[in-house]
Amino acid sequence: MPELPEVETTVRDLRPHLIGRTITRARVTWERSVAQPSAKEFTREIVGYKIAEINRRGKYLVFGLERATTEDERRRAKEQRADYQTNRPSDHPTKFLLVHLRMTGQFGFHEPRVKRDKHQHVHLLLDDGRELRFHDFRKFGRWWLVDNPEHVVGKLGPEPLEMSKREFLKRLRARRGRLKSLLLDQTFVAGVGNIYADESLWYAKIHPLRDATTLTDNEASDLYNAIRRVFKKAIGVGGTSFDATYKRINGQSGEFQEDLRVVGRAGEPCYRCGTPVVKTVVGQRGTYYCPTCQTLK
Ligand SMILES: [Zn+2]
Numbered sequence: 001m002p003e004l005p006e007v008e009t010t011v012r013d014l015r016p017h018l019i020g021r022t023i024t025r026a027r028v029t030w031e032r033s034v035a036q037p038s039a040k041e042f043t044r045e046i047v048g049y050k051i052a053e054i055n056r057r058g059k060y061l062v063f064g065l066e067r068a069t070t071e072d073e074r075r076r077a078k079e080q081r082a083d084y085q086t087n088r089p090s091d092h093p094t095k096f097l098l099v100h101l102r103m104t105g106q107f108g109f110h111e112p113r114v115k116r117d118k119h120q121h122v123h124l125l126l127d128d129g130r131e132l133r134f135h136d137f138r139k140f141g142r143w144w145l146v147d148n149p150e151h152v153v154g155k156l157g158p159e160p161l162e163m164s165k166r167e168f169l170k171r172l173r174a175r176r177g178r179l180k181s182l183l184l185d186q187t188f189v190a191g192v193g194n195i196y197a198d199e200s201l202w203y204a205k206i207h208p209l210r211d212a213t214t215l216t217d218n219e220a221s222d223l224y225n226a227i228r229r230v231f232k233k234a235i236g237v238g239g240t241s242f243d244a245t246y247k248r249i250n251g252q253s254g255e256f257q258e259d260l261r262v263v264g265r266a267g268e269p270c271y272r273c274g275t276p277v278v279k280t281v282v283g284q285r286g287t288y289y290c291p292t293c294q295t296l297k
Contacts, residue, residue: 002101004059004160004191005234006246006254010107011056013249017109022050022068022127030121033134035142036152042145045095046124052093058156058190060100062149064093098144098152099134104245105141108133137245156190160227163189168224172212179215179223180208180282192227195240195263198288200226202262207294208280208287214297233259262288 002010026046031039049065056062099105108120112131116123122134122143134141144152158167171189175182182188183197192200201208203226206219215223234240239254242264247253257264261271266279270290278291 001103001193001195002059002105002239002246003193003196004056005196005231005256006239007059007061007101007191008056008235009239009248009254010101011054011061014061014107015054017249018051018054018063018126018132020050020052023047023124024127025125027123028121029116029123030136030139032139033121033136033141033143034145036144036146042143046097046145049095057149057153058159058186059193060098060153062153063097063099065095065097066093094147096144096146096149098146098149100142102136102138102140102142104135104137106135106245106247107249108135109249156186157188158190160189160191161231165221165224169217169220172215172220175212177212178208178282179206179210179212180285180287182212183227184283184285189227191231194285194287195242195260196227196230196234198263199230199261201294202226202288202290203229205293207296208282208289209296262290264288 023046026043028034028039028043033039034042037045046065048068050068051063052066053064054061055064110131110133112125112129116133117135119137120133120135121139124132126132134143146152157171168189175188179201180197183192183200184194198208200223204219204222206215206223234254234256237255237259238248238252239246240256240260241247241253242257262277265277266288267276269275270277270293273290273292275290275292277288280287280289
């Protein structure tokens with residue numbers, strides 16, 4: 001399941017393919033893939049927009065769209081100076097496309113004449129003749145076409161790689177409850193999912209069931225550092241590919257699965273102390289930790 005590093009990798013992989021491309025036709029073959037507006041309105045509205053930028057917020061991809069203007073239109077606007085002042089093409093996105101991959105969403109580029117497979121649910125034809133297709137086996141992925149991205153991502157907590165330690169501590173002190181669940185709460189910090197929560201807690205030597213209120217300042221500081229360390233390293237190697245649910249645009253796998261310290265290692269010796277790693281369930285999520293390094297105080 002894609003988390004922050006996998007979404008960041010997807011954004012970086014998509015940029016050279018999509019920046020500057022105009023969408024010339026859209027088709028939705030599973031209507032619920034589009035959360036807003038209706039699938040019908042979506043296919044009508046998005047045509048003619050140029051992709052100006054691609055960014056990430058938490059686990060969302062955020063495409064900034066501009067109305068495409070042809071060279072002719074630009075030239076005519078320049079000739080009519082007065083008009084140019086009022087009608088100049090916007091330097092800023094005027095519409096936003098947001099995509100959440102959820103469990104199995106993936107992008108791929110295809111020749112339009114290549115037959116669609118039944119797991120491809122959104123299809124955008126581009127002005128370079130290729131088709132961007134959204135492949136989503138489990139169908140939980142969602143697309144939004146909105147004027148203001150805050151309508152979709154406004155409630156997310158800060159980005160872990162952009163927040164200060166001070167801000168992290170302040171936010172932590174305002175919360176209670178099990179740390180594992182808190183880390184997965186996207187309103188606390190954006191982008192942390194199941195894998196990176198467990199890995200961060202292992203590095204910080206904190207038990208996943210510890211209550212947030214029991215952390216010392218030093219432990220909280222260790223956790224802050226651990227989250228950032230894990231994310232930076234994972235982004236550097238293209239994320240984690242456990243199975244076919246996450247692959248890079250070029251079909252390659254990420255490489256962070258080689259660096260996992262506890263996730264997927266139940267019964268194997270802890271890399272720090274040799275104690276067998278334990279798997280348990282916290283809030284219905286499989287959770288890995290070392291019972292010696294990460295004790296419940
Ligand atoms: Zn250990």
